[in-house]
Amino acid sequence: MTMIEAIREAHDVAMAADDRVVVFGEDVGFFGGVFRCTAGLQAKYGKSRCFDTPINESGIVGTAIGMAAYGLKPVIEIQFADYVYPAYDQIVSEAARLRHRSNADFTCPIVIRMPTGGGIFGGQTHSQSPEALFTHVSGLKVVVPSNPRDAKGLLLASIEDPDPVIFLEPKRLYNGPFDGYHDRPVTSWKKHPKGEVPEGNEIVPLGKASITREGSDVTVLAYGTMVYVAEAAAEATGVDAEVIDLRTLLPLDLDTITASVEKTGRCVIVHEATRTSGFGAELMCLVQESCFYHLEAPMIRVTGWDTPYPHAQEWEYFPGPARVGEALKKVMEG
Amino acid sequence: MTMIEAIREAHDVAMAADDRVVVFGEDVGFFGGVFRCTAGLQAKYGKSRCFDTPINESGIVGTAIGMAAYGLKPVIEIQFADYVYPAYDQIVSEAARLRHRSNADFTCPIVIRMPTGGGIFGGQTHSQSPEALFTHVSGLKVVVPSNPRDAKGLLLASIEDPDPVIFLEPKRLYNGPFDGYHDRPVTSWKKHPKGEVPEGNEIVPLGKASITREGSDVTVLAYGTMVYVAEAAAEATGVDAEVIDLRTLLPLDLDTITASVEKTGRCVIVHEATRTSGFGAELMCLVQESCFYHLEAPMIRVTGWDTPYPHAQEWEYFPGPARVGEALKKVMEG
Amino acid sequence: MSDDFPPLSLNVPEPGCRPGDTPDFSDFEIPRAGAVKRPPVDVEPDEIREMAFSIVRVLNKDGEAVGDWAGALTPEELREGLRHMLTLRAFDARMLIAQRQGKTSFYMQHLGEEAISCAFATALQPGDMNFPTYRQAGLLIAGGYPMLTMMNQIYSNAEDPLHGRQLPIMYSSKEHGFFSISGNLGTQFVQSVGWAMASAISGDTKIATGWIGDGSTAESDFHSAMVFASTYDAPVVLNIVNNQWAISTFQGIARGGVGTFAARGHGFGIASIRVDGNDYLAVHAVAKWAAERARRGYGPTLIEHVTYRAGGHSTSDDPSAYRDKNEAAAWPLGDPIERLKKHLITIGEWSEERHKQAEAEVMDTVIATQKKAEAIGTLGDGQAPSPRDMFEGVYETMPPHLIRQRQEAGY
């Protein structure tokens, strides 16, 4: 199934199992979301468990916090990650800190889903990857699935989680894997092994990375769309890269990362977000802190540039396999 | 003079020189700001150039953007950095991108001032250091002065700057330098050389760091209050640290940093903000990218912990000279 | 005691009509044209409270202009207005096709809403500034902005004034009083208030206009705009374009329990007026009234333009999934072009023949312009803009880290 179907199914499974799960957001109710991730839920569970909201992201998160304090488990959609900023205060100052400041008198088990990343000519307001703006915030968890199987399992785990989870969905992966070769024919999840999604309530635990390609030359840390770009770059260059799909950025599976870098002695970090203070900075930092004496060459970041996401220059902005491939070659020379 | 007086004077100089400079924010007009940084300006320049606003941070920034588009130069105050999040959308999606998206048809020369950092028992909502949430945003500049002289000169430079500047004022430094020894008597700027502030329109340029202590053992990257903590830690441990006061985080004076680390071969990075995805991550990343082969030991971050800023545990949270001193010793062993 | 109370339940408003239902606007109260009086521009907001629950209309069913608000425009000006609307409609039609042909990535049309931005534009003065959403291109077309430049922007070609950085239709023209469009809903509403405050601070006589959709009134920036406009009596005209839909969500979700969007102004002491958004004459007259009110220092006005989004939300949208196909046709305020055309014919200043000819001329111009634009380039045809352009303009002066990145990128 597609990632959209997987996400929809995760909602369905969770709503069927637990009356407290409620789903809402802009265009989420009758229509089922502009990407159709919640299609059919209103018809199945009724208007008080899946409904449309006014266009007010802060209100969506704010009411979800209140509902969570009551005892519900809201799973909410921000239509594009680019539109999460109006809700930033409610997320950072309220959802993230409620458990701590009240000493668990009140807690905030909410899931905030949002499509991220580029590759669809969405320009600066339908392409952003704001993960680093959440990983800096204590009290949040940050999840990025890269395939339908993980999307379902991680979303189910996020809904079960007792704390607020930011769930970032790489929109370019909704309908099929994408390795950055934008001029090649698109592929669908239908024929992909990760498109086979187990039925029922099968969880993929938060905080566990997955090695999607074993290798001995260099460790590539990636998540979301960049997992496929990294794999493609390894194939294209012949560099025997070990590609780690982080899956959860916060809390991070540092053990898997460390073990790999200790083995390879080299590390390339890839993300779509702008470079400066991106999540790549934290990753590189953690690797230098824990693997300094194993490093044989400077680590390299391949990222979006420090500019707004452009429209016409999409493919010059997007860190595709050519740029990642160059980094792989360069890190091998270092 | 104190840092408060220096900031007030910078406003005064800029308002006298340029009619387009307008100053506003919560309690900023008649009263002159809760920290008194704008005291006397309304009386001197009138209510249309310095005024109180409704308590709506998003509106303060949003109207400032409109005014900048008209041709004014708004210098606005957010009462505490902890309260900037409601304005985050206007800053990130609008101020930061306006020049780029309109190809300079409209620009946004605004300065957004806000007190940051802890050390005053302000708890989680009067102590935060959100700089990393701005350094990740292309189009912004981020400035952190550490003394009255710089505060005035950098603020004047920020007001002159044609682009939006986030101006973070370490509130624990408003009335005197502070090295983290909270149980020692407080000192004032009166007797401090950096408390001597040149008159008139003397600018400290953005993007230039300052070496506040020369040394050969290890480079310490710091800004704001942490500059004094780092100096104190060097004195206390006897480690011959070179302390760099970054002054501007974005754009960063990488040349000064690189030259120092190439000399010392060691680097400790200090900030008050929470660790994960803090600005320290970017700094460490840049140093490993540009000085990898000069590094003799793993770099170390000394930072606030990944928790909300606590009230009673202020001094266990605050990265004081003991913690920085330990890092200095450890990096020398590495 | 709590046992006395029956269980609560959540109220979720629903539109009257979903796909398959019969559109029914019988609940929608439409006053007859000419019924609403025109108050003096310095009226106290409280005295015109009822205007937020009525609708200013000038054109009646017979195509006559009636009442206080009539008479603001000459036949020549009305024909010009008609031409603007025809141009916008033809422009939309061609650009929709171009998008479907893959010449650009995205487009948003104005179908059914042409009167609003076209009629408003001519009520302003040079130097005034609009803070539009993505559905007011009529401000540019009626304001004389070159259509070729609009198309260049849509195609992200070498002569796109925004150098390919922005999504199609996110125009910007300071010269034409058109603030850079943001993809983020609502943000520009409060910016317009700031611009207006700046004009007042500077002792200027220019005014600003803010624009927002019905759905977007729910955004917090709407509140910021109202609070600041009210407190500082800003010389601004704040426009809500209520086209009944926000993507798939009907206006009732944003409006909640209040009668109208215009009524939002009452909580702020702001003069609030509803106008028939499909009536070119009414929109123009109300716009002029509000602009004069602002310019004379009597403060802000909130205008709700009542209209209907006859097309899809954007080229990414298919409205048949959430509303009935016949709803647009059932919309009781009619089509703005048809109504102005009928009026001009009624007063003997136009004819079916002239109309057909005008339509054809307009379409010819649009197509000719389109050819020129496509000769310059379309999205992804391998022509400019250059990748270098993406690095430029982030700051006035490119800082070292961006220079390094640009070099790393090879440009």
Next chain:
Amino acid sequence: MSDDFPPLSLNVPEPGCRPGDTPDFSDFEIPRAGAVKRPPVDVEPDEIREMAFSIVRVLNKDGEAVGDWAGALTPEELREGLRHMLTLRAFDARMLIAQRQGKTSFYMQHLGEEAISCAFATALQPGDMNFPTYRQAGLLIAGGYPMLTMMNQIYSNAEDPLHGRQLPIMYSSKEHGFFSISGNLGTQFVQSVGWAMASAISGDTKIATGWIGDGSTAESDFHSAMVFASTYDAPVVLNIVNNQWAISTFQGIARGGVGTFAARGHGFGIASIRVDGNDYLAVHAVAKWAAERARRGYGPTLIEHVTYRAGGHSTSDDPSAYRDKNEAAAWPLGDPIERLKKHLITIGEWSEERHKQAEAEVMDTVIATQKKAEAIGTLGDGQAPSPRDMFEGVYETMPPHLIRQRQEAGY
């Protein structure tokens, strides 16, 4: 043509009185007690529009309870209410001194506003949830929350239920229907709507109350709360405490051109009422009305409590810099404790002597409790809470990076 227009100028509202001026509240219209009728709880918001411009008052100058809204409380309940207010005032007085003595870092008092939270508390039912600001400690005191625990929180001592994590007075008690206070203004207003929606979604009969200051109504969360409450008809009572000041900023900056804060509700079709916040009986009666309205599914109510912040904003504030010292004394709605006392005496249920005695008893209790709290510890006396507590509770389960950091910190 633009030459015809005189230059614009910025309107910046100013309070009537600054330090040195003579306080003058003669513009402030105060209806006589009993003048405002009590509508049925299912009234249509539109029908009570005038209530947003009037003031519900029960106690008249002679200390009599008059009109429709009177009679909700027995003398016993009134004496209890008086005791709550006396307790809150004594508590404030002692904690202010404790702060000055360095036993804690910060304090915020309620002086002059005691009636609001104390009278409101008793109108709710167990299980209802308040989303308070920092100036509603009366909800706890009248709700039976242990005063010792409040002090432990203020002192951040070993028995502080929040483990020293929060600023003084930022209480939290789910059991007592008191949501964790946030230092960020306004955020909790929309959360209260969410909680109320959850109650409705769950078919429950509980209601929520939101609280916000006059100044904070300008925050965007106010709008979010109104939009969501209006759309979903949430069972919530939204309270604005208009104490005339927001730190140094008078209410006119937040209120802008509208007559009252309560009028904000009109733009949302929400029932909106103003009440004399210094009249214990009036606050209680209106709270009860609104709570019943919510609980019976008739939707939200917006209440503006008209009062005066007689003290400084907080221990960090000295109001003499921005308002005249005599303003509090000139405030025409008087002191809530004095007024209730007078009423009880008037109806023969109280006396000066009993009052003095009650004051003394209350103060004794507060002081005794304070001693107990200080025996447990005060801020920075080297006792607990432990640094370990700062790492705990960030998440339900401490993730590896926090465990590492806690170890690095040595705890």
